[in-house]
Amino acid sequence: MRLIDADALMDYCNNLKDKTIDANDIARFPTVVGWISVKDELPKPSKMVLFTGKTCYGTQFIAQRGWYDGTFWHRDTEEAIYSSTPVTHWMPLPEPPEEEV
Numbered sequence: 001m002r003l004i005d006a007d008a009l010m011d012y013c014n015n016l017k018d019k020t021i022d023a024n025d026i027a028r029f030p031t032v033v034g035w036i037s038v039k040d041e042l043p044k045p046s047k048m049v050l051f052t053g054k055t056c057y058g059t060q061f062i063a064q065r066g067w068y069d070g071t072f073w074h075r076d077t078e079e080a081i082y083s084s085t086p087v088t089h090w091m092p093l094p095e096p097p098e099e100e101v
Contacts, residue, residue: 035089053087
C-alpha cells in the first residue's frame with residue numbers, strides 16, 4: 001500500500017467534471033512518507049531507514065538512522081538493538097536537499 005497526497009487527489013477529482021478516473025494519473029500522485037508501524041510493514045533487509053521505539057523504561061527514544069537485518073535493528077554505528085529497546089516505527093530516509101545554485 002502507498003499513501004498518497006489527499007490534497008492532490010481532491011484537486012484531481014474536483015477537476016474531473018464528467019471524465020472518468022485514470023489509474024495512470026493516480027499512480028503519479030506524490031507519495032506521503034511518514035512513520036510506518038513495524039506491525040504493518042518492515043523495511044527491506046539492509047535498507048537504511050530512520051527508526052524509533054521504546055526504551056526499557058517505556059519512554060520513546062529519539063529516531064536513529066540504521067537498518068533492519070531481518071532479525072535485529074542496527075544503528076548506523078552497526079550496534080544492534082535488542083529486545084530491551086523494541087523498535088515500534090520506521091520510515092524511509094528523506095531525499096537529500098537540492099543544491100542551491
